[in-house]
Amino acid sequence: MKGIGIGIGIGIDMLNIAVIGAGLSGLTAANILNTHANVTVFDKAKGPSGRLATRRADPYNFDHGCQFFSAKSSTFKEFLAPMLRQGVIKPWNATFVEIENRQITKSRQWDAQTPHYVGSPSMNAVGKFLSQGLSLVLGTAVTAVGKIPRGWVLKGETGQNLGQFDWVVSAIPAQQAAQLWPEDTSFYTKVKSAKMEGCFTLMLGFEAGLPLDYQAALVRGEDISWISVNSSKPDRNSATTLLVHSTNGWATQHDGLDRNEALQHLLKQTSLVMGQDVSHADHKAIHQWRYANCSKRTGETHFIDHASRSGACGDWLIKGRVEAAFTSGYSIAQDILSQL
Ligand SMILES: Cc1cc2nc3c(=O)[nH]c(=O)nc-3n(C[C@H](O)[C@H](O)[C@H](O)COP(=O)(O)OP(=O)(O)OC[C@H]3O[C@@H](n4cnc5c(N)ncnc54)[C@H](O)[C@@H]3O)c2cc1C
Structure with missing residues (x-):
């Protein structure tokens, strides 16, 4: 199924998308986007699943x-x-x-x-199941997301380059996301104010x-x-x-x-x-x-900036529940797909 949606018939390469966080929201988004783009999922933990933890x-x-x-x-x-x-x-x-x-x-x-x-x-069987078929980079904390002329560059803990991407989606808790995104990102203030x-x-x-x-x-x-x-x-x-x-x-x-x-x-x-x-x-x-x-709902399912090709999802936008994490990851993926 890879390639359907973009590239085919119009002769352009598939987009590279980085998803930061292999909890349910990130894995949901990655599974949907993976049929249309080259998706890489980063997680700082040794295994996927996030708070669906064992x-x-x-x-x-x-x-x-x-x-x-x-x-x-x-x-x-x-x-x-x-x-x-x-x-x-x-x-x-x-x-x-x-x-x-x-x-x-x-x-x-x-x-x-x-x-x-x-x-x-x-509980972590869920994350393991959803990781099948995805390109997953585990044990790797993303510490910075930097804007470059044609997309984004991700940096790791030792300042190492983790790759360049057309789109970046953070699927991590709000406070951790606020540490990653540059302050001039359009949704930065909203991420920063979520607690x-x-x-x-x-x-x-x-x-x-x-x-x-x-x-x-x-x-x-x-x-x-x-x-x-x-x-x-x-x-x-x-x-x-x-x-x-x-x-x-x-x-x-x-x-x-x-x-x-x-x-x-x-x-x-x-x-x-x-x-x-x-x-x-x-x-x-x-x-x-x-x-x-x-503690406080944002009133949105995800934050997205189509112009700079960046977005944030996670349960915290909606409610601290598994279904909310799914809804957030699902909705950001559909929003991105609508533009591809
Ligand atoms: C104690 C507790 C009890 C809960 N009980 C319930 C319950 O009974 N029912 C229910 O529905 N929900 C419950 N929840 C909530 C539920 O677990 C979450 O809503 C859901 O798992 C969140 O998924 P997520 O993808 O949004 O975030 P997460 O699962 O937190 O995934 C984020 C992932 O990002 C990774 N990460 C973070 N920062 C970085 C970085 N800089 N670089 C790379 N990776 C990074 C983390 O390692 C993690 O794997 C509970 C949560 C907790 C903590």
Whole structure:
């Protein structure tokens, strides 16, 4: 399919497009554009998938970013269909509860009627699947995007030239995007004013099981907002694992907190909320997300400048959700295609 859309019949070379960020928004855009242009995707991490993330610590594994996602729009449902057919994503039929004042106030069973999807056997299976067939440059942070007469040049951490491109799309959190784009880029001010909040994630592994009446819990009125039994998700084949997220507010207020102090605080909170001591966990780890969620919506699905052939996408333009990341990546790709 490559070459359809431009080049063919009019005798020009296909455009080179750089996508910075191999999370869902970047991979969505790259997959759509890849059939019409030469697309290169850069990511600073060792693997693709971004916040659809998985961390392994044998015999445990944790989806330490996104917990599950749902699909409302027909476009997103269509996009997910091949992954569903091939078992890359599966519904997680958890018993879900809401906890307030350390009491379970609501409980319901998730089922096929409103599926709550997770990657299988781990959340990052989504990014791995979507990376197939793409030109992916991993372990490479893009540190600068510079304008040149006929396009853009990307620079890496040591100042190395990462290539010249006709189009550049950033698909990374707002604060990180603001560090990349030159200040005279037309959407720079809008990127710069978008804010994202952090999250601390506590990961606990238990050699023996843990008695619990639920697999997923939304927690209100505490410094933690979420508890899940990660090992209850489909195909985990892992010893018992608990995954706890702090609230975004607590994480933002305690941005510079020593990691061990953060771990101890969340451990204590988890024991109090669950009504059982979990400090005996055999594995304890913490991860800090600096850019987990967005507090303010931009009112746009993506930012684009057709004249300079540049754009920005990512969940933060819409909402800190997987479907929003998809919508943003999808819409910027369609916008670029409309001009090719
Ligand atoms: C703790 C947490 C819990 C969440 N829970 C849920 C949930 O339950 N349900 C839900 O729907 N959503 C949830 N989300 C949100 C969801 O994960 C995101 O909306 C979605 O994954 C964002 O995709 P993205 O492509 O916009 O960004 P990202 O996934 O952040 O992708 C950006 C990528 O860019 C890379 N990158 C950044 N800077 C550079 C650079 N300079 N050079 C190269 N690469 C770079 C990063 O390594 C990353 O891979 C959660 C997120 C977090 C952090």
